[in-house]
Amino acid sequence: MRASPNMKPALETLRAAISRLEGHTNRRRSVLPFGVREIDSRLPGGGLALGALHEVAGGGNDALHGAAAGQFVAGIAARTRGKVLWIVTRQDVFGPALKQAGLSGRRVIYVEAASEADVLACFEEGLRHGGLGAVVADVARLSMTASRRLQLAAETSGALGLAIRRWRRQTEAADFGQPTASATRWRVSVLPSVGLPVPGVGRPRWLLELIRARAGECADFEVEACDAKGRLAYRSCLAGGLALPAALANRPDQEAVGARRARA
Amino acid sequence: MGHDAPAPDLPLALVGREGRRRVVLSVDLAARRLGLRPGTPVAKAQALYPDLLFMDADPEGDRQGLEKLALWFQNRISPLVATDPPDGLVLNTTGADHLHGGERTMLINMIHRLSGAGFRAKAALAETWGAAHALARYGQASLTIVPQGDVASVLSDLPIEALRLPPRSIEGLIALGVSRIGPLAAMPRAPLTLRFGPDIARRLDQAFGRVNEAIIPIRPVDPVQVVRNFAEPIAAAETIARSIGKLVPVLCEKLDERGQGVRRLDLLLHRVDSRTEAVRVAMARPVRDIKCLTRLLCEKIETIDPGFGIERMVLIAALAEPMDRRQTASSLIEEEESDVSDLIDTLANRVGTHALYRFAAVESDLPERSFCRVPALAPEEAKDWPDHWPRPTRLLPRPEPVQAMAELPDQPPLFFIWRGVRRKVKCADGPERVFGEWWKDDTELTIARDYFRVEDTSGERFWLYRAGDGEHGDTGSQAWFLHGIFG
Numbered sequence: 001m002r003a004s005p006n007m008k009p010a011l012e013t014l015r016a017a018i019s020r021l022e023g024h025t026n027r028r029r030s031v032l033p034f035g036v037r038e039i040d041s042r043l044p045g046g047g048l049a050l051g052a053l054h055e056v057a058g059g060g061n062d063a064l065h066g067a068a069a070g071q072f073v074a075g076i077a078a079r080t081r082g083k084v085l086w087i088v089t090r091q092d093v094f095g096p097a098l099k100q101a102g103l104s105g106r107r108v109i110y111v112e113a114a115s116e117a118d119v120l121a122c123f124e125e126g127l128r129h130g131g132l133g134a135v136v137a138d139v140a141r142l143s144m145t146a147s148r149r150l151q152l153a154a155e156t157s158g159a160l161g162l163a164i165r166r167w168r169r170q171t172e173a174a175d176f177g178q179p180t181a182s183a184t185r186w187r188v189s190v191l192p193s194v195g196l197p198v199p200g201v202g203r204p205r206w207l208l209e210l211i212r213a214r215a216g217e218c219a220d221f222e223v224e225a226c227d228a229k230g231r232l233a234y235r236s237c238l239a240g241g242l243a244l245p246a247a248l249a250n251r252p253d254q255e256a257v258g259a260r261r262a263r264a
Numbered sequence: 265m266g267h268d269a270p271a272p273d274l275p276l277a278l279v280g281r282e283g284r285r286r287v288v289l290s291v292d293l294a295a296r297r298l299g300l301r302p303g304t305p306v307a308k309a310q311a312l313y314p315d316l317l318f319m320d321a322d323p324e325g326d327r328q329g330l331e332k333l334a335l336w337f338q339n340r341i342s343p344l345v346a347t348d349p350p351d352g353l354v355l356n357t358t359g360a361d362h363l364h365g366g367e368r369t370m371l372i373n374m375i376h377r378l379s380g381a382g383f384r385a386k387a388a389l390a391e392t393w394g395a396a397h398a399l400a401r402y403g404q405a406s407l408t409i410v411p412q413g414d415v416a417s418v419l420s421d422l423p424i425e426a427l428r429l430p431p432r433s434i435e436g437l438i439a440l441g442v443s444r445i446g447p448l449a450a451m452p453r454a455p456l457t458l459r460f461g462p463d464i465a466r467r468l469d470q471a472f473g474r475v476n477e478a479i480i481p482i483r484p485v486d487p488v489q490v491v492r493n494f495a496e497p498i499a500a501a502e503t504i505a506r507s508i509g510k511l512v513p514v515l516c517e518k519l520d521e522r523g524q525g526v527r528r529l530d531l532l533l534h535r536v537d538s539r540t541e542a543v544r545v546a547m548a549r550p551v552r553d554i555k556c557l558t559r560l561l562c563e564k565i566e567t568i569d570p571g572f573g574i575e576r577m578v579l580i581a582a583l584a585e586p587m588d589r590r591q592t593a594s595s596l597i598e599e600e601e602s603d604v605s606d607l608i609d610t611l612a613n614r615v616g617t618h619a620l621y622r623f624a625a626v627e628s629d630l631p632e633r634s635f636c637r638v639p640a641l642a643p644e645e646a647k648d649w650p651d652h653w654p655r656p657t658r659l660l661p662r663p664e665p666v667q668a669m670a671e672l673p674d675q676p677p678l679f680f681i682w683r684g685v686r687r688k689v690k691c692a693d694g695p696e697r698v699f700g701e702w703w704k705d706d707t708e709l710t711i712a713r714d715y716f717r718v719e720d721t722s723g724e725r726f727w728l729y730r731a732g733d734g735e736h737g738d739t740g741s742q743a744w745f746l747h748g749i750f751g
Contacts (some may be wrong), residue, residue, distance in 0.1 A: 049480070061724060062751075067657040071751025074657070083604050094659035094748060095623035095635045096649040105623045105635070106644045112619040113610055123612055131602030192690065192723035201693045201719050204750065225751060227380075228651070 006078045008072065019175030023262030032079060032160065036234045038224070039208075043184070045214040048076065051158040052183035053127075055142070055176075057165035059189025059207065063173040065168035066138065068188040071226060073136055073162045078230030080160060081182055085126040087111045087119050087137035102230035107133070120146050123161070130157030139163045144244055147180035185212040191222065208232075270317055279306050280321040287322045293384075326350060334482050341374065343530035343542045344481045352400065354393050359567055360544045364690050365618045371407050388532045391415055393472030393479065398426030398445075416472055417487050420446030427467045433460045445471075478538055488522070488581040490514045497536050497573025504533075504574070505562050511579040512558045525587035526552025531561055533568060534576040541568050546617070547609045550587040556606045560613055569626065610639050625649045629698045630713075631659060631747060632689070653696055654717060656727045656748025663745035666728065670744070673734035676716045680728065682746050687720035694718075712739040717750065725750035 031047030033040045040046045050053060058069040070093065077084045078101055084101035086093065086108050095105045111126075113119040119137055129148060142163060154161045162183065169175045177189075187209040193202035204225040210218055224233040275295035277288045286306040298313055311317060330347045337353060338345040341364065357370065362369035371387040378385040388399035390410040395418070399408045402422045410418050419426075422445050424437055433655055436459070442448050445723035449468055456464050469475040490511045498504060508531070519526060527550055533541040539607035545560040613618050621637040625647040628634045634649065649655075668680035676692030694716030701706030715729045732740030 024635060060722070065658055065749045067749040068751040070657045085607075092658045093466060094631070094656055095625070096631075096655040097657045097659075097751070100651065100655060104648065105625060106648075108622060109608070109617060109640045110621055110623070113526060113615055114622075118615060119613065124609055126607065126613075129604065129607040131604050131607065175526075188751075189378050190723045190725065192721075193719060193725075195691070198692065201691050201717055201725065205723075206751075237649075 003100055007103075017260060022050045030074065030158070030177075035231050035250075036221075039210075039219075039221055039223075039232070040232045042210060042219040044199065045211060048160070050160050051155050051185050053147060053154050053161040053163060053181065054182065055165055055182045055185045057173070057176050057185075057187050059209070061170075062188065062190060063165075063167055064170065066164050068190050069164050069166070070132045070226075072188045072206065073164055074098045074101040074229035075226030075232065076162060077136060078226070082107075082133035082164065083129065084108045084133050084247060085111060085122075085135045087113055087122050087126070087135070089116065089119060089138060100175070101226040102228055104202065116141060120150070122154045123163070125160050127153040127159045128160050130156055132159055133150055134160040134162055136162045136164065138166050140165070140167050141175060142178075142180050144178075147182055151181040151183070152170040161197045183214045184210075184216075187211055270319075272373075274317055275300070275313065275315070276317045276319065276349050276451060278321040279318050285661075293733075296552070308608065323350070330358075331482060338482065339373075340377075341370065341529065343532065343544050343582060344479050344540065345581070346479045346481055348397060352397065354479055356394065356542065357389070358542075359542050359564070362616050363544065363546055363613070365616050367409055368407075369618075371409070375407065390418075392473040393477050394467065395419055395473075397428060398422050398471060402426040402451075418447070418531060419471060420444065424448055427464075427471060429463060429467055430552075436460060436741040437464075441738075450528040476537070476539060476547065480538065481532075481540075488515060488524070488526075488584055490518070490579045492579075493575045494575050494577075496577045497527055499573045501565050502541055502575075504565050504568065504570070506581075508561045508565075510560055510604050511577060512561070513554050515579050515581060516552050516554050519552050519581060519584060519587075523586060524581075524584040525552045526557070526581040526584050527551075528581075529557060529561070530576040530578075530580045530582045530584035531564075533570070533574045534578070535571045536567070536573045537571055539571065541570070541574075543568060544582070545609075545613050547605075548612065548617075548639070549605050550585040551606070551609070552587060553606070556609070560609060563610070563613065577618065597635070605641055612640075628701065630701065631655075633701075657751040658749045660747055660749075663729070663747045666746045668730075668746050669742035670730070670734075674714065675720055677728065677744060679745070680718075680744060682726075685718065687722075687724070689718045690721050692716050695730075710736075710738045715747070 012205040032050055033047030048169045056065055056073050062068045084103065084107050088110060091112055093110070093112065098108060099105060111122050113122055119139060123135060126132060127243040130196050142165065150161055165176055167175065182227045189207045191205040191207050193204055196202045206223050206225055208221040208223050212218065222235060226232060273294055275298055276292045277295050278290045278301060279286055288300065288304045288306060288309050290302050295316060300309055300313060300316070306318065310421055315411040327349060330349065330353070334345045334347050334353050336436065337355060342355045342357045342360035345355050348354045357367070360716045361367050363368045364373060367389055371389060375385050375387055386400045386403070386406045388396045388408040388526060390396040390399060390414065395410060398419060399410065402425065411549050423443055425434055426444055427445060437448065442451070446664050448464070449472070466475070472479045492507055492511055498507065511544060527546050527547050528692065529694050531543040535541065543561065543564045545564065551557060581634050600709055620640045622640055623635040624638045626634055626636050627647070627652060664682065666680045668677035674695050676694055677689055679686060679688045695714035697700040698713045698715060700711030702709040713729045713731055714733060714734045715727060718728055719725045724748055727750065728744055728746055730742060730744050732742040
């Protein structure tokens with residue numbers, strides 16, 4: 001059943017009433033757009049909501065390593081302003097790699113928490129502060145209660161919370177199916193890079209699955225990994241959908257990405 | 265002694281009076297190696313060791329030096345510090361060790377700091393002052409930590425000199441054939457007290473924790489402090505929080521008069537049973553904000569054990585520093601980044617300052633040496649990492665050995681086995697050759713590593729290296745390692 005145009009005002013008032021009931025003030029919710037039309041159009045508000053908690057997990061083996069998920073999150077954090085708090089239990093983040101996603105080492109403050117409980121406490125503290133660009137945390141278990149607390153803390157301060165879901169064992173990764181209060185939930189899986197005409201590794205590609213979005217729908221995107229400014233490049237609509245010109249498939253450097261986006 | 269101090273490797277003896285005799289009171293390490301012991305008459309020592317240097321002991325100067333050292337410890341480590349003359353300090357570190365990375369790290373740091381200043385020190389941590397005193401002086405190791413409840417078993421083997429008894433009692437006990445604490449503790453009390461007075465029983469009880477021994481902390485000269493006495497002892501967390509809320513504004517007012525902000529804030533809670541609970545919070549920058557300080561203190565309430573009640577609260581600015589007023593950005597220039605130092609303080613008091621850091625670039629081609637940890641609020645450095653080659657998001661704490669097959673000398677591997685999974689390499693970039701840093705270590709003179717970025721058939725990308733250049737045996741073992749995972 002589709003809503004007819006003349007029903008829109010009624011829907012709008014209903015939406016406003018619901019958001020009042022949910023405790024959101026009439027403060028306009030701001031978003032952080034990806035700068036990629038295909039992704040932004042699928043997200044409510046046209047981008048990643050600020051003042052909310054977002055979950056990112058790696059797909060396959062990356063659920064344990066958290067490398068693609070980490071790089072994806074670094075790309076998002078790079079496009080915010082201000083310092084970034086990065087909370088870990090075991091430190092294996094490599095600074096130069098974050099810099100290559102646009103997140104300079106001067107901006108990232110690491111917190112090495114001794115336990116999962118400490119991670120959540122520091123995460124909440126960071127979200128509540130509100131003066132940070134983004135708060136990132138490596139989290140394994142995230143219960144409904146814990147995520148609700150984090151989401152509320154983010155809502156009150158308007159901070160961007162990014163939880164990298166990362167587990168010690170593959171069997172624990174099933175935890176990602178449990179419901180949480182986060183606004184969106186992403187899974188980042190590595191894809192084989194597009195072959196180059198010469199020996200070497202091409203630009204890294206990811207399969208970006210938007211598994212859950214509050215007030216939105218699920219979607220899959222195939223993207224090229226973050227560039228040096230933390231931006232993604234969209235490749236095709238749902239695997240094998242659109243055929244891309246060869247010139248785009250083997251783009252040599254970042255300028256081409258920017259140029260294409262300027263055209264888009 | 266400053267510039268007049270004798271060289272540290274010279275045998276030196278300090279001379280003082282014991283009754284009417286002039287005897288050697290203490291000797292340094294070099295003199296001890298010669299065989300000289302404290303208690304030797306000076307004339308005899310002079311005859312035995314003609315090149316020995318004698319100086320007059322200065323007990324008053326020693327005492328003042330010890331007090332200075334105690335003040336330094338109070339600023340750095342814990343609010344409850346007292347001197348334990350003639351040669352010791354006693355600290356109550358409960359509620360302060362989390363700021364220094366745990367008990368062991370704290371003790372190691374203390375010993376290092378002291379040895380850096382030219383002192384040889386031993387440290388012991390135990391439930392009671394008596395036990396810690398004994399272990400620090402008569403224990404075998406230079407660093408001892410007694411687990412909760414193990415005091416009795418640890419003390420029983422130590423000599424009775426460790427008990428802080430008067431010399432006459434020690435002589436008497438040794439004449440009786442008692443030389444260890446264990447047998448002494450097992451003896452019936454009444455005859456001992458009758459013969460030697462109440463000291464032995466008291467010292468034993470203090471060492472074993474049966475009676476309380478208060479540490480009366482030294483105080484810096486003229487600190488900024490606020491005191492609050494209670495007509496009725498308080499115990500509830502809410503009441504403590506309310507009292508903190510009343511103390512902090514007064515303290516901030518006093519600090520404001522002096523133009524200072526507080527770096528270390530101590531809250532001492534005197535209980536009715538004459539024990540003292542202490543809470544310390546540390547700040548990265550001088551702070552005078554009432555809300556911020558109240559919140560930091562209130563977060564620590566759960567660590568306070570009020571016992572039968574608290575009758576007196578003292579809030580002391582243990583370390584106050586001048587606070588500069590900063591100019592804030594006007595709306596014309598770019599919006600200023602918001603200040604996060606209050607958040608850093610909150611987190612540091614939860615996880616400890618050592619666990620809060622940034623990574624700064626270090627000029628090194630070896631990945632594990634290309635970064636260092638700097639304090640979270642350290643000034644921003646100009647250096648940054650070079651941007652030549654892709655770097656992995658996750659760098660393994662230790663390179664993990666993998667089995668790989670590769671053509672020599674410089675081809676990437678065809679396949680490798682990591683954590684039991686065989687991965688076929690589809691494409692690879694490399695080698696990126698990294699040489700050892702011969703200016704740091706002679707053994708690195710010939711070392712080389714060849715780094716490859718490889719992608720396996722499923723699309724996962726890894727950072728592998730071969731220890732060696734593939735041609736010369738002296739450049740490394742030619743074994744393969746996995747060092748990082750790309751996103």
